[in-house]
Amino acid sequence: MTPTIIDLRQSFTHDEKFNTGPDAKRQKIHQDSYPSPPDCVGAKSAAGASNVDVVPLDLVLENPEAAWDSTDSDNADDMTDVNSMTDETHIHDEHLHHRGSTSSSTSSGSSNNMEQESVETATGEPSSSEGFDLPKMILSSLKPVVEGAPKSIPTMVLYDDHGLQLFDQITYLKEYYLTQEEIEILERDADKIVDHIPDNSVVVELGAGSLRKTVLLLNALERKRKNIRYYALDLMLDELTKSLKSLGQFANVKTAGLWGTYDQGLAFVSSFGTDVPKTLLWLGSSIGNLTREEASDFIASYRKTLNVGDNWIIGIDRRNDAQDITIAYNDPQGVTRDFIMNGLDHINVLLGQDFIDRQKFRYFAQYNVEVGRHEAYYQVNEAHELVYTAPSTGEEVRIALAQHELINVEYSYKWSLQESTALFEDTEMTKVGQWTSSSNRYDLHLVQKTPFYFKTSTVDKPLPSSDEWVELWKSWDLVTMTMIQHPTMLLEKPIALRHPFLFYLGHIPTFLDMQLSRVLKEPFTEPSYFSVIFERGIDPDVEDPTQCHSHSQVPDTWPEIETIIDFRDRVRERLVKVLNEPVSYPMTRRLARMVFMAFEHEAMHLETIIYMLAQSSNTAPPPSIPAPWSVRMSAADDTSSSGATLSPSPVSPATWFSIKPAQLDKDILSLGHDDLESDDLTDAHKDNLDAPFGWDNEHPLVTSRPLPSAFEIQSRQVTNNEFLGYLQSSGVIGESLKGNERTPASWLIRDGGEVFVKSVYGPVPLEVSGIWPVSCSNIQASGYAAWLSSQQNTTFTLPTEHELSIAFKLRQATVPKTGLETYGFRQWYPTLDHQSLSTSSSLSPSSSHFSGPGGLWDWTSTLFAPLDKEGFKTSTLYPGYSTDFFDEKHMVVLGGSWATHPRIVERRSFRNWYQANYPFVFAGFRLVRRA
Numbered sequence: 041m042t043p044t045i046i047d048l049r050q051s052f053t054h055d056e057k058f059n060t061g062p063d064a065k066r067q068k069i070h071q072d073s074y075p076s077p078p079d080c081v082g083a084k085s086a087a088g089a090s091n092v093d094v095v096p097l098d099l100v101l102e103n104p105e106a107a108w109d110s111t112d113s114d115n116a117d118d119m120t121d122v123n124s125m126t127d128e129t130h131i132h133d134e135h136l137h138h139r140g141s142t143s144s145s146t147s148s149g150s151s152n153n154m155e156q157e158s159v160e161t162a163t164g165e166p167s168s169s170e171g172f173d174l175p176k177m178i179l180s181s182l183k184p185v186v187e188g189a190p191k192s193i194p195t196m197v198l199y200d201d202h203g204l205q206l207f208d209q210i211t212y213l214k215e216y217y218l219t220q221e222e223i224e225i226l227e228r229d230a231d232k233i234v235d236h237i238p239d240n241s242v243v244v245e246l247g248a249g250s251l252r253k254t255v256l257l258l259n260a261l262e263r264k265r266k267n268i269r270y271y272a273l274d275l276m277l278d279e280l281t282k283s284l285k286s287l288g289q290f291a292n293v294k295t296a297g298l299w300g301t302y303d304q305g306l307a308f309v310s311s312f313g314t315d316v317p318k319t320l321l322w323l324g325s326s327i328g329n330l331t332r333e334e335a336s337d338f339i340a341s342y343r344k345t346l347n348v349g350d351n352w353i354i355g356i357d358r359r360n361d362a363q364d365i366t367i368a369y370n371d372p373q374g375v376t377r378d379f380i381m382n383g384l385d386h387i388n389v390l391l392g393q394d395f396i397d398r399q400k401f402r403y404f405a406q407y408n409v410e411v412g413r414h415e416a417y418y419q420v421n422e423a424h425e426l427v428y429t430a431p432s433t434g435e436e437v438r439i440a441l442a443q444h445e446l447i448n449v450e451y452s453y454k455w456s457l458q459e460s461t462a463l464f465e466d467t468e469m470t471k472v473g474q475w476t477s478s479s480n481r482y483d484l485h486l487v488q489k490t491p492f493y494f495k496t497s498t499v500d501k502p503l504p505s506s507d508e509w510v511e512l513w514k515s516w517d518l519v520t521m522t523m524i525q526h527p528t529m530l531l532e533k534p535i536a537l538r539h540p541f542l543f544y545l546g547h548i549p550t551f552l553d554m555q556l557s558r559v560l561k562e563p564f565t566e567p568s569y570f571s572v573i574f575e576r577g578i579d580p581d582v583e584d585p586t587q588c589h590s591h592s593q594v595p596d597t598w599p600e601i602e603t604i605i606d607f608r609d610r611v612r613e614r615l616v617k618v619l620n621e622p623v624s625y626p627m628t629r630r631l632a633r634m635v636f637m638a639f640e641h642e643a644m645h646l647e648t649i650i651y652m653l654a655q656s657s658n659t660a661p662p663p664s665i666p667a668p669w670s671v672r673m674s675a676a677d678d679t680s681s682s683g684a685t686l687s688p689s690p691v692s693p694a695t696w697f698s699i700k701p702a703q704l705d706k707d708i709l710s711l712g713h714d715d716l717e718s719d720d721l722t723d724a725h726k727d728n729l730d731a732p733f734g735w736d737n738e739h740p741l742v743t744s745r746p747l748p749s750a751f752e753i754q755s756r757q758v759t760n761n762e763f764l765g766y767l768q769s770s771g772v773i774g775e776s777l778k779g780n781e782r783t784p785a786s787w788l789i790r791d792g793g794e795v796f797v798k799s800v801y802g803p804v805p806l807e808v809s810g811i812w813p814v815s816c817s818n819i820q821a822s823g824y825a826a827w828l829s830s831q832q833n834t835t836f837t838l839p840t841e842h843e844l845s846i847a848f849k850l851r852q853a854t855v856p857k858t859g860l861e862t863y864g865f866r867q868w869y870p871t872l873d874h875q876s877l878s879t880s881s882s883l884s885p886s887s888s889h890f891s892g893p894g895g896l897w898d899w900t901s902t903l904f905a906p907l908d909k910e911g912f913k914t915s916t917l918y919p920g921y922s923t924d925f926f927d928e929k930h931m932v933v934l935g936g937s938w939a940t941h942p943r944i945v946e947r948r949s950f951r952n953w954y955q956a957n958y959p960f961v962f963a964g965f966r967l968v969r970r971a
Contacts, residue, residue, distance in 0.1 A: 043284035048300030206379035221477035230260035248272030310345035349664035471859035550574035643941035740911035754966035757813035785959035786815035813964035818956035821965035841902035862894030893935030896964035904953035937962035
């Protein structure tokens with residue numbers, strides 16, 4: 041097989057080609073454009089790279105009917121054995137990425153790192169690679185401009201041929217756990233990981249280096265029979281050629297190389313059209329090469345090139361035990377020492393003279409626990425002077441070295457889970473998967489660019505920002521303008537107890553406009569009659585729909601959708617003006633409360649529309665966000681899109697988390713919070729924008745309620761499979777599931793009694809959705825509890841509001857976020873959390889194994905009522921928000937669902953409520969048993 045390698049070095053060199061902004065004029069790469077056939081006119085072989093066709097990118101663009109490296113094969117089992125990929129097939133695994141030669145965000149070239157999979161330099165010809173002159177970098181790093189500044193040597197000096205051989209030996213050492221543990225993850229979980237990669241995707245590996253680990257993913261893609269175009273990006277042509285030759289043949293995966301830097305790779309990725317799904321690979325903890333700020337900038341720069349739905353798989357080494365890290369970079373055999381010291385010999389080759397004597401240095405390594413990075417240095421054994429003579433001029437450069445002076449040659453940053461979670465939050469990359477080695481030292485993270493991003497950790501910022509509003513509007517428009525198909529669905533009522541979809545499109549801007557007008561004492565936005573028909577929706581009695589609270593007049597004919605959208609946009613402009621013009625609109629606590637209320641009101645109705653859409657057979661799925669399960673069932677013909685068979689997914693049995701309230705802090709035991717709306721107008725509070733807001737039913741803070749007795753609560757919500765087991769045990773099977781009052785409204789029962797779960801992607805078979813939490817009414821949940829009680833001769837019930845609040849607060853106080861929380865549209869279906877989906881049940885129950893809020897809301901056994909009758913005060917801004925539902929028919933639900941905004945989920949005082957027999961809400965349950 042002759043590898044085809046696309047030369048990016050001259051194709052993406054100008055700023056205008058790298059522009060990723062809205063006005064960028066880019067030549068788009070479409071589905072069948074790459075690479076050119078090996079015998080393409082103009083293809084050329086590069087010096088030093090035999091049996092390889094190096095093709096200029098511009099020539100490739102002119103030849104879209106491309107052949108690929110991969111020889112056609114009818115055998116799907118033609119996959120490469122990772123164990124056969126020894127140093128004879130490729131001589132390096134995780135090597136250098138020098139920041140100065142790649143991303144513009146990391147162009148200083150002054151700091152050094154070693155984690156990278158790829159050598160981002162041509163070691164034989166250092167000055168021939170565009171963008172940097174390695175000899176010049178060596179001298180400037182050893183003689184910094186600022187006198188007294190620490191000296192350093194570029195990390196890339198470590199990677200001559202002998203250095204690559206030594207580094208390959210390092211990656212096979214048991215002490216160097218990074219490679220071994222990444223391989224462990226891929227051998228165990230590659231099939232699960234590639235489930236997230238759509239068919240007909242492009243996969244680009246940044247700094248490919250050795251494909252010893254990558255081949256595990258490619259083999260998994262081949263097993264799944266996914267048509268994939270894989271590009272390996274590296275600046276080392278020889279090594280890139282060896283890597284591609286080592287791959288062997290695939291039937292479905294086609295391979296090509298990209299010869300260039302990260303900057304050029306970035307421009308290449310941005311050149312694909314929006315019709316091409318992409319997945320980036322960044323393995324080997326290459327992120328460790330960058331400081332935390334540089335890593336954030338780097339991810340942000342690549343994020344701009346991605347389309348909605350594109351993925352990025354990133355390997356990250358954790359902040360592990362200092363001894364483990366130290367020995368990984370300073371093994372007892374001395375291989376790492378020889379690897380580092382060989383860099384000094386390579387310097388002499390690069391400079392063409394005896395510039396440095398390695399006998400006058402030793403390898404010094406340490407793990408900086410505070411900073412979270414490993415540091416490698418050359419330590420000067422004795423004071424001496426380095427002298428470099430310029431060949432052309434004879435001019436000398438003299439560098440004085442002091443005894444014991446440290447000269448840095450590489451940094452390797454480590455990341456705690458909290459740090460990596462914050463990194464993805466800051467760069468607005470949604471984490472959709474995380475796979476961890478058995479030692480919990482290394483992770484593969486799968487992050488995705490999503491159409492909007494709801495940041496978490498905003499509880500300490502009571503006033504929603506302009507940016508938060510923008511993201512909320514993105515979500516609202518995506519759901520109401522694309523998932524609700526216009527015009528046919530606008531008047532559809534998939535739930536008879538609710539208005540048609542069109543009402544909500546008018547209700548949301550009308551509510552915001554009316555609240556603005558009341559607080560600012562300004563007139564309503566025209567058409568003002570919207571305030572008559574769109575002010576308030578309906579929540580009729582489930583048993584007697586003729587009984588309903590006060591609501592807006594229902595017109596004979598609803599307004600045209602174009603009129604509503606125009607009104608919506610003008611109201612949004614009005615709010616933006618209020619938020620951005622503090623002189624005209626000073627932000628008082630009363631105005632801020634109104635903004636808070638309107639924000640959460642819109643977020644809550646976004647969820648209302650979503651659960652209505654789940655009940656409709658006409659719903660369009662969220663655009664560019666494919667369902668992640670490996671086999672998708674067609675709602676039309678029940679056939680698998682890939683032809684593969686479905687197999688049930690495993691899930692750990694629910695464990696019981698024991699709580700003794702008498703031993704807990706009063707903050708965890710409390711309910712509600714202090715936020716009296718009338719205080720907004722007092723001198724003491726009118727300018728206070730720091731105190732948290734809440735709805736009227738959250739006030740006051742209650743600390744005197746009698747403590748619950750000790751209890752145990754299930755670690756997770758009951759699943760669809762478990763609920764089906766209850767029904768089958770009760771004799772409700774097959775066709776009898778249809779129309780049965782115990783059958784959840786979230787289920788679709790097809791002919792023959794086959795169960796599907798309704799979703800925004802259409803009906804999902806139990807082989808996929810069986811491990812999702814079951815969405816049902818409070819009455820149906822109570823029926824399950826009664827059945828299980830009779831089965832096990834133990835009393836099980838739904839938790840009280842107080843019990844569930846304690847459990848959620850305890851979880852929130854003791855378990856850090858992972859970025860995999862099951863709320864805020866991290867996914868578009870009600871999955872269990874990451875811990876619950878683990879198939880290991882060997883660990884004893886603790887707060888880390890108790891799933892927090894998310895997936896679905898949690899039903900309680902508590903009637904919705906004021907927390908404290910004496911302290912409750914009805915809202916004057918929204919008088920009927922709570923009081924209309926203190927009717928002994930509505931039950932408290934806590935937590936949140938996958939479609940709930942993080943601001944709501946993470947405010948532990950928030951209380952929601954639904955009628956006990958209302959079957960459509962995204963609400964599930966877990967059980968308690970009491971001492």
